[in-house]
Amino acid sequence: MHLPRRAVVVVLAAVLAVIATITVSTTVASADAPALTWGPCPDGPGAVGMECATLDVPVDPADPDGRTITLALGRLPATGTAEGSVLVNFGGPGAPGIPMLRDQAAESFAALRARMDVVTWDTRGYGGLFGGRSTGLDCDFRSLARPTPPFPADQAAFDAITEANRAVAQACRDTDPVLFDHMDSASHAHDMEAIRRALGQERLTFYGASYGGMFAQAYARLFPDRVRAMVLDGTANHSTADWDAEVDEQARDGEEVFDRFVAWCAAEPACALHGTDVRARWLAVVAAADREPLPVPGTDIRYTGRDLQGLLRFTFLAGPPEWPAMAAAVVTAEGGDGSGFVPERGNPYPVVSTVGLTECQEIPGYDDHRDMVGTVERVRAVGPALGVSMPIVAHVLTCAGWPAPLANPPAPLPDGLPPLLGLGTWTDFPGTERAVRQVPGSVAVRHDGPGHVLYRTGNACAIEVADRYLTDLELPEPGTTC
Known part of the structure; x- marks a missing residue:
């Protein structure tokens, strides 16, 4: 199977210096980034104290001064002193992050919250399909799911x-032709970059489950100098020539x-x-x-x-x-x-x-x-x-x-990225490992059992390994199993 003879847009950002020895990134001021105003969520905080905010982003990343759409963001504030934020996506690729984090996955992030805010968002375009509150396409999604x-x-x-x-x-x-044409992972990655800047984080710390790992790979190709840490949990390899x-x-x-x-x-x-x-x-x-x-x-x-x-x-x-x-x-x-x-x-x-x-x-x-x-x-x-x-x-x-x-389209990850962490079950591991092994120093952790994704489904070993990496950039030994 080769690339179709359709118009292909490939944007690969230049690789800048990699900082692999820093601890949790500190909050920094960004003069051109909008401030986030956290407050009550429309559907309530749940039992975990979810807070919500909105962020306007360009519908077309190539037209930053053009029309905007609105992203709905959710945050589980750190229970201790916040040393930074980790951005979370649960895949789908249109799974609404706010209700999933608040109502299904918050327990997995409990230990991480001792040191970090946990932030998520409802992905662009899918509001009418999965119930997310970000700007959605107003069409009959059932006709597409054939x-x-x-x-x-x-x-x-x-x-x-x-x-x-x-x-x-x-x-x-x-x-909505413009939004429809900007639903690829690279467009979602531009949203992630806008969220990073709005959070005031110098570099992105990210956890992506399932298709969220595709978002991670797109972000790494576009913004390699802005990656601090990325966990790819049960994803496919989209980074190949x-x-x-x-x-x-x-x-x-x-x-x-x-x-x-x-x-x-x-x-x-x-x-x-x-x-x-x-x-x-x-x-x-x-x-x-x-x-x-x-x-x-x-x-x-x-x-x-x-x-x-x-x-x-x-x-x-x-x-x-x-x-x-x-x-x-x-x-x-x-x-x-x-x-x-x-x-x-x-x-x-x-x-x-x-x-x-x-x-x-x-x-x-x-x-x-x-x-x-x-x-x-x-x-x-x-x-x-x-x-x-x-x-x-x-x-x-x-x-x-x-x-x-x-x-x-698929493309290799660039040189210069900091080491990544992969997690995978026996069905997830091979593709995840092929994605992260492109980056020197990366480690993929295998769970020798069935299922799909590990961290958000409560695998204690995977949670411990990932939390250590997300907070202190400490990776497990190669060959580690959970």
Whole structure:
């Protein structure tokens, strides 16, 4: 998969001196930065004393004197003497930071608050989708969150998907073209820089969970001299000069997790596939479903092989507790019945809960049907067990025809950044590690278990490691596990 022949904007800031030996950054005056006025939050402080403020920022970072939009900010004040602020984003990419920090994740930051204010924001554009209070796009987001289409059989079918995508997205873009075109991680990174300046911090201290790590990588490319410390927790690697190679690496990552399932089944007599060639039986089920979708008796559900791979992929977030049922589902599927794969709740099909507003401006898609086929065939060879269910292979089809440019394509991190900290579960770690290892001295910490992100979900070891780094810039030893 190569970069589409769309307009590409690449902005890489020059690298200045790196300060790697400072302690917590002190608050400094900034004559051209607006002051923040903290006060009551519209939805209240919660049990943790959340305070709120607003900040106006340019809708187009390249036009700093033009139209502005408003960001809603939230702060958990330090419980001790504040030595600085850490800015937090929970991913999504449009997850509203204020309610998530106040109502879900505050406990994880309790120890850090002894020394630092914890600040977050509701990301631009997503107000109408996730309930954030920053300026949002006024459109029907449900129309954008459409199912992943089947891989088209030819160029005509590819063109039909492209036209359908464009029509749906264009209706949203028409409500606010400038904001729609500035929803990529680089635009969010400019918002982060505006928040840093408004906080009066000389350099940015940042924690990014999941897609928040993409924001971190964009910020590091744009403002390398302004980075003090960054924690990337369970993120993808968007910092590469060879996107095809990264896609292949992600397919291999899936194979490693599938091998855990195979090893579990070999060691567990209760596994319905125990004592057999698990991989061969699974691949046979997938191939059969790709030839003829697997029915679920009594319903209109029909699963393709890619659907089955996506459903199995989701079980790896839960880990071994889900595997007995999945092994039994494979056996049932061999008899022509897909009922064992139907989730207990929600949509019966694999769902990528994204509307593409950010992703379609920075994840390289397909130029045409031939480009797609080449990628699909390559990924199937590299990662046959789960590969083509990856969002960057399958769900990127929903970006074909997107009416906004690929504004923030993948690019390596610049030289001169201070060491970063990565955190990851067995599904998160490989991509996170590939991102942070580009920066000399960085460390990635692995949790040998399932799940997604570590710090905000309460992993005590990860919290201790990250807090030490965020406050005193002390990184753990390479190879540390949690």
